[in-house]
Amino acid sequence: MTEQAAPAARKPPARMDLTQGPIAQTLVLFSLPVLGTSVLQSLNGSINTIWVGRLLGPEALTATINASLILMFMLGTLFGLGMAATILVGQAYGAHDVQRAKRVVGTTATFFFAFSLIIAIAGFFGAAQILQWMGTPDEARALSEIYLRTVFLSLPFLSMFALLVMVQRGAGDARMPFMFTTLATLLDVALNPLLISGIGPFPQLGIAGSGAALFLAQGIGLSAMLAYMYWRRSDLRLTRDELHHLRPDPDLLRTIIVKGLPMGAQMMVISLSGLILMTMINGYGAETAAAYGVAFQLWAYVQMPAMAIGAAVSSMAAQSVGAKKWDRLEHAAWAGIWINVLLTGSLVVLLYIADPYILGLFLPGQASAIATAEHVNSIAGWSFILFGVTFVLFGVVRSTGAVLAPLLILVISLFGVRIGFAILMQPAWGADAIWWSFPISMAVSAGLALAYYRWGGWRKARMG
Numbered sequence: 001m002t003e004q005a006a007p008a009a010r011k012p013p014a015r016m017d018l019t020q021g022p023i024a025q026t027l028v029l030f031s032l033p034v035l036g037t038s039v040l041q042s043l044n045g046s047i048n049t050i051w052v053g054r055l056l057g058p059e060a061l062t063a064t065i066n067a068s069l070i071l072m073f074m075l076g077t078l079f080g081l082g083m084a085a086t087i088l089v090g091q092a093y094g095a096h097d098v099q100r101a102k103r104v105v106g107t108t109a110t111f112f113f114a115f116s117l118i119i120a121i122a123g124f125f126g127a128a129q130i131l132q133w134m135g136t137p138d139e140a141r142a143l144s145e146i147y148l149r150t151v152f153l154s155l156p157f158l159s160m161f162a163l164l165v166m167v168q169r170g171a172g173d174a175r176m177p178f179m180f181t182t183l184a185t186l187l188d189v190a191l192n193p194l195l196i197s198g199i200g201p202f203p204q205l206g207i208a209g210s211g212a213a214l215f216l217a218q219g220i221g222l223s224a225m226l227a228y229m230y231w232r233r234s235d236l237r238l239t240r241d242e243l244h245h246l247r248p249d250p251d252l253l254r255t256i257i258v259k260g261l262p263m264g265a266q267m268m269v270i271s272l273s274g275l276i277l278m279t280m281i282n283g284y285g286a287e288t289a290a291a292y293g294v295a296f297q298l299w300a301y302v303q304m305p306a307m308a309i310g311a312a313v314s315s316m317a318a319q320s321v322g323a324k325k326w327d328r329l330e331h332a333a334w335a336g337i338w339i340n341v342l343l344t345g346s347l348v349v350l351l352y353i354a355d356p357y358i359l360g361l362f363l364p365g366q367a368s369a370i371a372t373a374e375h376v377n378s379i380a381g382w383s384f385i386l387f388g389v390t391f392v393l394f395g396v397v398r399s400t401g402a403v404l405a406p407l408l409i410l411v412i413s414l415f416g417v418r419i420g421f422a423i424l425m426q427p428a429w430g431a432d433a434i435w436w437s438f439p440i441s442m443a444v445s446a447g448l449a450l451a452y453y454r455w456g457g458w459r460k461a462r463m464g
Contacts, residue, residue, distance in 0.1 A: 018172055018316040019094055019323040024335045027312045033174035035308035037165070039301075040178075040185040046297050046362075051192045052210055053290075053362055056143075060207050061362075062286050063136075063143035065278070065293035070123075070130055071151055072271040078116060078159045080264020081108065082166045084256045087318045087399055088463055089170035089236075094322020098235055105167050105236050106245025107252045109160070116159035123152035135279045137286045143207050150211025157218035164225055169315050171236055176228070184221030188213050259463055262403040266394075266410050273414040277434055280422060284431055291372035294362040298377065299384060302351055305343035306388030309336050314395030321399055326459070333396040333453065340388035348382050376435050383439035386446040393449040402458035409452065413445035 018026060045068075053061040085108040092101040123130070127148040136144050161184070165177040191202075191213035198204025205212055229237045238245055281292050313336035320329040355377050359370045394406045418441035425433035452458065 018090075018319040019325055019328065023316075023328065023331050024339065027309065027316065027332065027335055027339065030172075030174055030315065031308040031312035033178035034169065034311045035304055036178045037174075037181045038304040038307050040181050041300075044185040044188050045300065047189050048192050048210055048213075049293070049297055050361055051196060052207065053364075055193065055196050056207055060140070060143050060147075061293060062140040062289045063147050063207060064210065065289065065296070067144050067148040067151055070148060070275065071155075072267075072274070075155075075159065075162075076264050076266075076268030076271050078112060078119075078264065079162070079267045080262065081112065081115075081256055081260035082159075082163045083263045083314075083398070084260035084463075085163065086166040086170035086315070087259075087401070088252070088255070089167045090172075090315050090318025090399070091322035091463065093171050094319035094325075101167075101171065101236060102238060102242060103245050103249050104252055104256075106238055106242070107248045108163060108167070108256055110246050110248055111253060111256070112159055112163050113156060116156045120152050120155040123155070124149050127152065135282050137282055137289065139286055140289075147207045147211050150208045151214060154211065154215040154218050157215065157222050161218055161222040161225070164222070164229075167236060168234075169311060170318060172315065172319065173234075174312075176225070176234070180221050180225040180228070183224055184217045187220055188217035191216055255463055259401055259403050262407045263398060266403075266407050269407065269410045269414055273419055276419055277422065277437075280426070280434055281431070287366070287369045288372055288431060290363065290366075291369040292376060294359060294369075295373045295376040295380070297362065298351060298355075298358065299381070302344060302347045302381065302384045303387060305347065306340045306384065306391045309340045309343070309388070310391040310395040312336070313392050314399055317396045317399035329396065329399070333393065336392040336396075337389055340392055341385060344385045344388045348385060351377060351381050379432070379435040380438035383442040386439070386442040389446045390442070390449045393453045397453060397456070397458040397461075400458055400461040401463040402456070402461035405452050405456055405458065406449070409445055409448045412448065413441045417441040417444045 018030065020026075049061060049064065052064050085104050088104045089101045092098070092104065127145050131141055131144050131148065161180075165181065168174070168177050192210050193199065194202040195205050195209030195212050196207070197209075203209075228234075278289070278292075281289050313332050316332045317329045320326070320332065355374055356370070359373050363369045363373065390409075398406060418437040421440055422434045422437040425436070429436070
């Protein structure tokens with residue numbers, strides 16, 4: 001009995017064939033675990049921000065915000081390479097070619113690890129200089145350097161974990177990433193106060209404890225997910241006879257780099273524009289920077305439906321390209337847009353209703369900072385509906401390998417419009433010029449994305 005039951009207990013995890021079934025229903029069902037993952041990641045950041053703000057004060061809070069923006073910038077290229085691998089995996093599954101999917105995973109994993117290790121070492125030793133370039137407030141710079149160095153040590157774990165999450169989604173499995181993101185999040189949330197304050201047997205590390213919690217949580221989460229993939233015999237695991245796939249395939253690596261770098265550049269453009277704006281905001285002092293940081297945390301929740309639906313649409317589009325089902329791809333794009341508008345719009349309404357109550361959790365007893373954060377949200381919060389439209393359409397067009405047009409659109413909207421508007425209008429409007437630059441730039445990016453989807457040549461693009 002035991003010998004017969006064991007194989008059944010370790011059957012491959014269920015995944016969704018995104019080329020079949022009703023489009024809207026399939027998108028929603030696939031996006032629910034993705035949304036859950038986004039919720040957990042955002043809760044993780046928010047709870048840790050609350051811990052840092054309450055236990056260490058606003059200077060430490062500003063330090064984590066500055067360091068997190070830098071880390072996002074560093075992760076940009078890796079994200080692009082991971083997205084290229086995800087699209088290739090999705091297309092391989094759409095064409096029922098699992099061996100090609102494994103070759104993609106092996107090649108990307110080796111390159112990912114090596115590249116993230118180089119970035120981690122450079123970031124660890126260059127942390128002080130980076131913070132100086134950013135104009136980090138003097139009162140927050142020492143804490144920022146400690147936190148940033150600690151976080152950079154986590155980068156290899158962070159990047160490999162993110163890669164596994166992305167390629168599993170490309171294969172149609174969103175539940176496994178949700179399970180292990182849950183584990184990593186719970187560990188991070190639990191370890192933060194223990195390592196910051198030195199509760200029980202844990203050492204008192206101050207702000208470095210928050211970075212150490214991230215390091216441990218990501219390392220344990222990554223190890224557990226890898227072990228589970230082998231235990232459940234996941235399609236994407238590399239068996240002993242397939243370990244040669246870890247030796248990078250030159251053709252696949254070339255495709256991943258050529259297509260991944262523009263997608264990574266998209267994330268770097270977003271992060272770099274954020275760093276430039278943060279530099280401007282830092283000029284208004286630590287209180288304004290902390291208020292913006294809290295608003296930034298709340299925006300993460302408003303963006304969640306768009307990111308979940310966008311990821312679902314991207315995976316469905318990639319599999320549809322592999323299966324040569326172009327009609328399904330077109331319908332998925334419009335279904336994704338309308339689902340995003342409905343869900344993101346609902347969250348924007350909730351944001352405006354609950355704003356005064358939530359901000360006090362992050363900024364207890366700081367009435368002036370709370371008022372600033374409310375003001376920021378009142379101007380910029382609604383514009384994330386437009387962000388969702390852009391995100392969904394970018395997910396569709398890049399599923400074919402069209403990656404340059406989305407990059408160009410972001411450069412125009414974020415550097416030309418957002419930063420340009422903020423710089424030009426600051427003498428007259430002060431900090432309000434920065435807050436208004438968000439809705440104006442998002443309107444431009446949504447309009448350009450719609451125009452490219454309607455009239456651009458993305459349907460003729462190819463991954464390799």
